[in-house]
Amino acid sequence: MNNPQKGSPTGILLVGASFFAMAAAYPEIFGTPLDAGDRFRIGTMQAMGGLSMMTGVMGYVKRILQREKRKDAEVVSGIYGTAAFADLDDCEDAGLLEPHGLYIGLKDGEPLFFGGKAHLYTEAPARQGKGIGFVIPNLLHYQGSVIVTDPKGELAAITAEHRRERLGQDVAVFNPWGLHGMPRHRINPLQSLIEMASDPSRIRGAPEEMRAKALQIYPETEDTKNKFFPDGSRTMIYGGGLFLAVHHPERCTLPELYRIIANPTRFRRVIAAMQRSDALGGLLADLGDDLAARMRDAPEQFEDFRAGAVQQLAIFEPGGYLAEAVSGNDVSLADLKSGNVTVYLAFPPERIASHGRALGLIVNEAITAVSTSPEKGQVLFLLDEFANLGKLSGLAESLTALPGLGVRVWMVVQEHAELVRLYGPNTAKTILSQAEVKQFFAVNSDERALSLSRALGQKTVKTLNHNLGRFDDDEIGQSLSETGQPLMRAEDVTAMGTGQQLLLVRGVKPILGERMPFWLVSPWAEWAAQNPLEGTDYPKEEPLLVLSYTKKE
Incomplete structure (x- = not known):
């Protein structure tokens, strides 16, 4: 039970002042001359006034000290963890607001760009916006060389003209099946x-x-x-x-x-x-x-x-779709290091499972070509449907060296389990460790949500406890204690909204950010050609984000 509430320091000070006032007025009230008894009574009132004043002052001092202690008690100690989400200032300090990089989403409506030299990893289920939210935006935004896997041929159909006409890129389309009437350039993986x-x-x-x-x-x-x-x-x-x-x-x-x-x-x-x-x-x-x-x-x-x-x-096999496409070279993959070449690897989606190894061979061929090129340009490997390329021989080892050669790999998968099945748990862990940016949204696996929750860490939170006492008239006591809590619970990870995403950028606090389709960004909406698979124009909506570009010389 709590002790009864003590008197107010102000009240005690007023009592002390009253005693002094009474002592001062005593001669006027009782007249003079004062005898020994009068002087004793005046001295007693002054002593009681002084004691009261001192008690009041001490009460104020005690209150101030208690207030400071309460403030200290309300400060989170961090003993159970100090995890926190990044704010815009954190993003700015990390250089993520500089537009000279790869677009990775938004924070509080501000676009984020990754300008580092290392690799990126995106994980989200099928048809959840990986293409319209990040792959297509970067093909419209990024001005360096790109080799991109194009499982439906739609990426080339939407962005190739822009990269050729506005960015001045030399564009090649590896297109064995002749998708959408696009060119059919040859690449020899040997x-x-x-x-x-x-x-x-x-x-x-x-x-x-x-x-x-x-x-x-x-x-x-x-x-x-x-x-x-x-x-x-x-x-x-x-x-x-x-x-x-x-x-x-x-x-x-x-x-x-x-x-x-x-x-x-x-x-x-x-x-x-x-x-x-x-x-x-x-x-x-x-x-x-x-x-x-x-x-x-x-x-x-x-x-x-x-x-x-x-x-x-x-x-x-000779006579098949792939035979002609891999029997010669219409593009030098080493020229990617010039910083001025875009190569699309277009495949029908129904052929990816059976013929995806051919794409893997070309990707490996491109890695070899750019790794041995003396040119100093930057190259982005934008690998959509990464797991369907088959196991890329020596990839885990190559990822360590590639950033120093000006090569970044952006791996896009539907689920983490694909990576583990293909490369095994140890190599998959190594591959992920090489990615400085990891991006997650539309998480629908409880196991994956739990692992992400753990990766985000814990924060220390204050909890208010109440002591009701033993009897009805006992005062209610309160106390503060600390406990640990996940920065984001597994159920919160799976409950992320349609426009939300989780970004883990090395050296930066976790970012709970946003994402949007490219047609809500100007001028991307104007730059993108019509998607031949949809057959209709993109939604005509007011842009939520406007970016400014200078013409590439």
Whole structure:
């Protein structure tokens, strides 16, 4: 129970003043001369007045001290955590309000841009606005070189003319299926291998380059117990590709590699030619000897290896859609480092699952090309449907070095589980650790929401406790205590609104930001061409955001 409320310091001071007033008025009231008793009574009143005044002053001092203690008690100690969301000042201090970078959303209606050299990662379910909210806006905004995966061909249809006409970019569209009547430029995923094999100073890197391509053509699976047959098939792909690059560079294409391995007679002739080769310090001869011995001593096993290789190369079968598209080069991927080239990799959505490895091969080819280019320009790899590219060989290791070479990778996925299934938990964790910007919205997985809640950390909050006492007439006591609370609970993560997003930028407090479709931003709405998949104009609404641009010289 609380102690009874003490008297007011002001009241006590008034009592003290009254005693002094009475002592001063005593002679006038009772007359003079004063005898010893009068002087004693006056002294007693003065003493009581002084004591009262002192008590009142001490009461005020105590109140001031209690007020300071209360203020101190109301200050959050942070003992359970100090997590907090960033405000606009934090964003400005981090340079996120500078427009020379990649658009990543808004905070309190102000556009945010990431100008760092490292990578980005976006995670949101299908049809939740990744394209209209971020991919298309950046193709309209970003003025450097871009290579972008285009699962429906709509990105090229909407933004290619703008990048060509307004930004002065050289635009190429890898478009095997001829989507939307757009150009059909060719890209040979083996071009870097050909160039290495023909350059005496770089030929020693050719085996490693072809080994990575063989892994991309025939990706590793989670079944680590049954690696024997896939490894045998990869050896055939590896050896055949290396042979073509060294001895027949003019025919070094994936359709030709398929043609060789799919035809037993031709393959036997190539193996014999490999045995006679002295290239690469005898490496080709050793590969030829190994394949010839297996063909002779274990013909059924050899045929199983060959059938596996043919199956993986079948998407490049001559006469198919991809065959012509990968049989030559209409664009030099190394030119991306000039800062003035845009390459769209357009694919029908229904072909992504079966043919996505071809896109992965081209992306890997582009990474090799820009990594070895002497040019100093910046290149953005904008990889929509990232998980459908297949497992990109050596990606986790490449991500560490690429920022120093002027290359940023923006990975766009539908769910984190895709990344884990493709790369395994450890490599997926490494890939995410290389992203300085992580973006999440429309989270619909309870497990993912919980992991994000934990990643945001905890804040310390004050709680007010009440003590009701034992009896009805007891005064109610109050006290403050502290406890820990998630900055954002899992249920709050899944409850984010349509226009909200969560941004985790390295070195900055978490940002609870906004997002909007590009047609609500001027001049993006005017710059975008019509989407051929929709067949209608974009909604005609007043822009919520207006940006100013200077003409690129």
